[in-house]
Amino acid sequence: MKTSNREISSETEKRQRISFGVTLLVVGLLIYLIFGLNTQADALATFGLNLSGSQALEVPDLVVPSLAGVYVMAILAVFAGAYQLARGVRNTGWLIGILAFTFVVAFLLWAVQDKSFSLTGMLSSTVVRATPIVLAALCGVISERSAVINIGIEGIMLMAAQTAVITATVSGNLYVGLFFAILMGGLVAALHAYLVIRFKVDQTVSSVAINIFGAGATAFISSRFMQSAGDMLNNSGTFPIISIPVLSKIPVLGPVLFENNLIVYLTIVLVIAMHILLYYTPWGLRTRAVGEHPKAADTLGINVYLMRYVNVILGGMIAGLGGAYFTIGSVGRFDEAMTAGKGFIGLAAMIFGNWNPIGAYTSSLIFGFADSLQVKLQILRIPIPSEFLLMAPYIVTMIILTGVVGRAIPPAADGQPYEK
């Protein structure tokens, strides 16, 4: 119901404003205390902007005085906090962005003091590591937009990864591996769809069954067949890096975006394609209608079941591509449980991105950033045990799911089986 103009600025709104403002102030203070006090006064942080072996034009390194930088970040956070307390900002997204930005930058400045750190390398690694997360998120988006929950993405990716590497090794052709990985993803998703739509199995239960089965089957095949016949089954090589002419010459952006392998490029293309599909085509309109109000779609002659089948299978194929990334797009061999929870993180990215492809991509990049940060920081040998850094993506996921960083609204019929 449309609210009239007589809306009271309620206690809850005020409380939210204050809590956000205070949080920002506290973060600013923490930045000063944790990073400011632990940084040498004359330390310089060197951020390398070039990537060796890249086509891009060379650019001098970015050198920043650490302490000064940390102070600037602290002040920025405090200022934002004060502004929020005084005036309040409509779009909380900005505030979260500032919060994350100041904290991360301050952290980097502290961690890199008197050391050198490849910034471009990290950004490039971000895009690459985000890839499986994006694909998992896209799988979730297309499936849930038609109201079918699929938490079995992890299992699908494992099975697809293994399929990719085996078929690629045996045939000697990476594209064969890619094909079969996508096929496997589609098949497993088809099974999920069948169980969930035809038998009305609880969607979470079916997903968990897929995860259990996937983990078990891949481990079984791995120990039974692959460990003894490594060269014949588990040695596929990987897709080579392709430089896009002209664009790859751009400093910083070039190596990050335009010097990647096929799967990464496909991913970016898929994000755009899915966005167009969902919002500008009849197929997308019907999918969204089926996800929001399936009965309405049904009364207009749309086949709800068919829409769901197709969307879930398409999602499975995308997840299959994601699985292929782990093996033929990354290390060229299969290890048990190598997906390491990326399937679930993809779901968190989907939620954070509000169930739309571009949002999912941005959130996945954030996760990819956290992931690659933790790897690079181990190289820097900062005094935090690596295990805690490894925990960071999971903790961030949990924080996001609480919805304090904006409440995302899923498609209205999400998770509910359709009864005619």
Place this chain on the structure above:
Amino acid sequence: MTTTATPAPDAGKKENKSSALSQELLIPVLAVLTGLILGALVILASGENPLRAYGALFAGSFGTPGDLIEGIQSYFATGETRLLLRAIYPFTESLVTATPYIFAGLSVALGFRCGLFNIGAEGQFFIGALCSAFVGYSLSGLPMIIHLPLAILGGALGGAVWGMIPGYLKARFGAHEVVNTIMMNWIAFRLSDWLLSGPMKSSGFRPVTQNVLATAELPRFFPEPLRFNLGFFIALLVAYLVYWFLFKTTLGFEIRSVGANPDAAKYAGMNIIRNFVLVMFLAGGLAGLAGSAQVLGVDHWVGQGFSAGYGFDAIAIALLGKSHPAGVVLAALLFGFLRSGATDMQSIARIPIDIISIIQGVVIVFIAAPDIIRWLYRIRAKKAEDTVLTRGWGK
């Protein structure tokens, strides 16, 4: 999950009840059977003889009649127990393996009763094990009557706290417990990695804890190498307690109400937040007890990968047991026997134990979609109430 009707006074109802009960049992039994048949096909496909493999499985779970006879004869002839013990070793090992499954299955089942999907049993298990181990090796000079319960309690508490966190997040923010409990699992693994290679590491190179002191060990009934200990009976006792709690108390009534219809529960004055937190606390505690029982009764130390597989197994067990403590015990025994035998199957017939996961995944599907079993075996359906467990991503 489905609730069984309470017994009715007239005779006609009794008949209905027994046939309903037999239907309730029939589907899970057939599901497991079909799963095993599929497993046999997989074994065949990987080039082994399924009969030989299942023979090894059976021998590994129960022992062989030959060994038993030999053992009895030897005992009556010479008074020596060695052969007899060897004969009952497989059977007791199966019970030992089943013990943590009972606890973990109860953990997931309790969650299901409240509409919560506790996939975090594995992380709660590990944390519980670590806490138990810590209490077990770091407190010296206490008599067993104090030390042992303390160690058990420590494990339960550790798991309980680990479970309570996602429970609170769900209650307060509506954050979906499926993803959160999985995240807690991964966090637990990393945390334990650090603890086992750092603060809790015993001397030596391997990332394991010290052994717990003798006063914190669950008493065993037979000499080495048999490991059958008090933990099994504690598990049965706890199963009964969970049954009493769920079906005979007001708290249990609330929990089941919240699981069946949270809106009506709220209307009736029940506190949903408190119930979610309580259930996840208890469920975490039960999974923690599983870890406890494993450390204090069996291994006496904790190492990496200690909790591997228990979480997912627990889900299969809870589903198979229809979230009822009696069913969970039966299902846990089944899996205990299967897993125990599977290690023999791996060493003798060279079938990786992961085949149990494959069978599990299949069995879960059959339980969740009983129509498949009904179609396969041409059974007529009674009026089924297959509840939807999840309601999407949040409030």
Place this chain on the structure above:
Amino acid sequence: MTNVLELHGITKRFPGVLANDQICITLREGKILALLGENGAGKSTLMNILYGLYKPDEGKIMVRGKEVDIQGPNDAIAQGIGMVHQHFMLVPVMTVTENVMLGIEPTHNGIFLDKAKVSKRIREISDQYGLEVDPNAYIKDLPVGIQQRVEIIKVLYRHADILILDEPTAVLTPQEVEGLFKIIDTLIKSGKSIIFITHKLKEVLAVADDITVLRLGKVVGSIDPKEASSEILATMMVGRDVNLVVQKEPANPAGAVLVVEDLYVRDERQHMTVQGVSFDVRKGEVLGIAGVQGNGQTELVYALTGLLPTDAGSIQLLGESIRHASPRKILERGVAHIPEDRQRHGLILSFPIHDNMMLCTYYKQPFARGISLQPAPIFSNADELVKQYDVRTPNIYVNAGTLSGGNQQKVIVAREFSRPIELLIASQPTRGLDVGSIEYIHKQIIKKRDEGCGVLVVSSELDEILALSDRIAVMYKGQIMAIVDANTATKEQLGMLMAGVLPSETSNKN
């Protein structure tokens, strides 16, 4: 005069119920056929068959004299049949254009949606029939009356000339009903034929050219509106003489039980749906809250019963503030709540009846000693209540979900009335019930009033409000427009208030 639509011998069986039994219906071209019947008579099933959502077990459908086979909505649409559903089939987060074009989307180059084309056509239809709908508005922002017009546009966009209107006035104010009738008039004048499904007798008499009455899945008879009256129609609908008026003594109100002052409540989407409401309910009287559904009544009741938090204002029960009290505290202070959504809030359908009978008091003696439940008192309590309130059930051990709507409501009433109460809040107490159950529930409500309880009845059925209430408060857009004496109130006066129109002379705000 051609028969544009004929249904012959339509029969449809569901497990345990014969929903339609050899039904024959005739719709004359350019006329309005009213299909009358109470809840559960089979009207919706019949229309779903006509629209292709169900397949009949027997019977045939003839459009303009030719037999047709309708396998799904697409076939019905192809035959020119269009349905305006009672519960709108509109996607709230999409625009009018997107909802209208769903399923038959025109495209550029076969790939991209052509929304402009559809918007243009929507404006044309809107102008032609006086519908005043903005194609780019989001459904969730539109008031209910306009949403209904979007449903009508959907149907006209697909070139329907046989329109089925399923309980179209259920969600409209009397003034909006007038508006709808004007639109129907325009539709008829442009050659459409209409089937009008309803259970409201007065509307039928106002609008219909032909009337067919259904009862328990069968056609009871057809009658000419000129020869019919409310009494005759009611008797046909129910099969016996129906008392349309609730017998009650005049009220004897005493002190206030409930005092609400300046209350503000947000709904689940954080919109302020109750905006500064004040009223009181006295002992021994019934205060009826009238208003079209969606004007804040639901949220008001939830706030009073502790199911929603409040933003501002005060709620006093017998002098004590309950504004921040939990549902349990409110219950214990003597408030009974018959909820609007009985299956969502009132019962746990998968639990046995005896558990539902003690759903609110399970933790108290004698049902529990400490935390231990006592089965014997639980069972005997349920036995007694089932007998006392005549709940039709084989025994108390079956699940509540197996009961019919009326019996489920009786369980709720039995439970709520079995504890001592000072205030009864009944929200849409007879929605979806058959006439027998409606009579029973009304009797029980008046009985409680006569026992000295304060009663608050919220209903979107104006007749029910007029029948039960001693005073009537009208809610519109989250505010109380006026509180009037039920004995002197007229439907027109109430209708104006329900549409947000304050009378020009002084309002009787108590």
